[in-house]
Amino acid sequence: MGSTRLTYASTDTHDAPTTVVGTYLEPLQPWTGPGERPLVAYAGGTQGQGAECAPSAMLSQVIRYQPPADVVFEYDVIAIYQLLSRGMAVVMTDYHDLGTPGIHNFLNRKTQGYAVLDSARAALRLPGTGLGPESPVVLYGYSQGGMASAAAAELQPKYAPELNVRGAYVGGPPVSPQDFIARSDGRPGVAPAIAWILNGIAADYPDTRPALDAALNDTGKAIMRDSIGKCGGGLSSTFAQPQNTSQWTTSGQPLAVVIDGSPELKKALDEQRLGGSAPSVPVRIYSARNDDGPAPYPAVHGMASSWCSGGAAVQLDSDASVPAISAGFLGTHDVAFFPSLSTSQQWVTDRLADVPAPVNCAALP
Structure with missing residues (x-):
């Protein structure tokens, strides 16, 4: 795996220009699917509100110790390495104000969506990667990353219509x-x-x-x-x-x-609430039925229903297999990341192969 640190142009919540940092990861495996090598614009989960919390700064660690006595599990690393093992290139944004001066605007709908879309734009312009303007792009994220992926899907038709986005995976998104x-x-x-x-x-x-x-x-x-x-x-x-x-x-x-x-x-x-505009690309939403944390199922269902009403091709996966686990900010929400992995990445592979996207808008679970 080769990595390149990026500093790229983006847009803030008031549509003024700003700068964001991210990381491009090139796989060692060849792409064996149809067409050009795809790019996954990966949105990371919650990391905090300081420069040292930048998602890409954690890519070398699966388990990170934070004094005085906390251990943080970096689950995004697992998903990213699985995508790379499939021969997909990955770009990971650090969101606004992580890695740059300022205060990270946690769960800001517009800036997260912009940062994800602009990370794809920046990666597609890198020389020597084999990627180009028409390369297929997939949006992908869980938890805070799920909200960012959802926001990017909502904003993409007007903000980045030139991107060849094939679909968006939205896992456990905080809707509001x-x-x-x-x-x-x-x-x-x-x-x-x-x-x-x-x-x-x-x-x-x-x-x-x-x-x-x-x-x-x-x-x-x-x-x-x-x-x-x-x-x-x-x-x-x-x-x-x-x-x-x-x-x-x-x-x-x-x-x-x-x-x-x-x-x-x-x-x-x-202004940070999801569901106000429908994506123009296929979307797979994953939600644990027992999620009593940042992404409760009724809110996710409501977002899916709103997108369906707007004409989006939505598949809502309602997972009742993960038990209710109460542990503050951890618990069911975090555990549910793992069963979503294999099915979400197969869904991504199918979108890149132009397999018709499954839709269950007529009978959302």
Whole structure:
């Protein structure tokens, strides 16, 4: 496997130019499928909110130790190596503000989608890879990466219509950061992720800062501040502060209530919701029925239904085989990554071979 670090042009949440970092990975295996070697635009899962958390920085590690006592499992590495073993080239974005100055806007619909699409554009222009403007592209991601892949699929028809996108795999996507905040309130280990969302909103939407400043007490402000620069899902021991967001606010109300009562915050978070526009390429959505974490099945089903109504070719895979496992930010959602692997990659291979895409919009599970 050869790797090339990329710095490429992209677009921020307000459609202004910006710069993103990513990594191109060239497989050692030949491509044995039809046509040109394909490129998978891979969107990584949640890593954190600091430069050292950049997804591509973790490519050399499957298990990473984060002092003082946390171990983070980098499951994306497994998926990426499986794609490479099939002879597919892979480009992995570091998203906005991971590897570049600024605060990573965690779960921002537009910037994640733009970063994925622009990573494909950048990789296709690299000399000496055998890739070209017409090379087939597949969007692929799970968890935060699933949201990014979904956003890229929604945005691609207008933002990057020249890309030869054959399909998008959307695994366990958080459909709405606002819903995630409401559902996660009080769960052990989830405080950092809530803080990452709010930090990103404050960075991208300056008009929300006065509302956040007035709503958060010293505890809430400390949690937001301390979350910056922290990596991975193994943060539960780092955050001994209150997990109930009612203890973060000056009013004693949960953050979900505070957001609903603030026009600025609600508008900014509503812009991050998936399902508003239908992809023009085939999509396979994977969701664990028992996912009680960041990607609950009813929300994913609602997104799929919305896309179907918009005319998208959607296959929704509802997996009831993964048991309910409650472990804060971990649990069923993370375990479900593994059964999705083999079937999702076969689906990708079939799209590249022009096999008709399966669709179950008429009877979503």
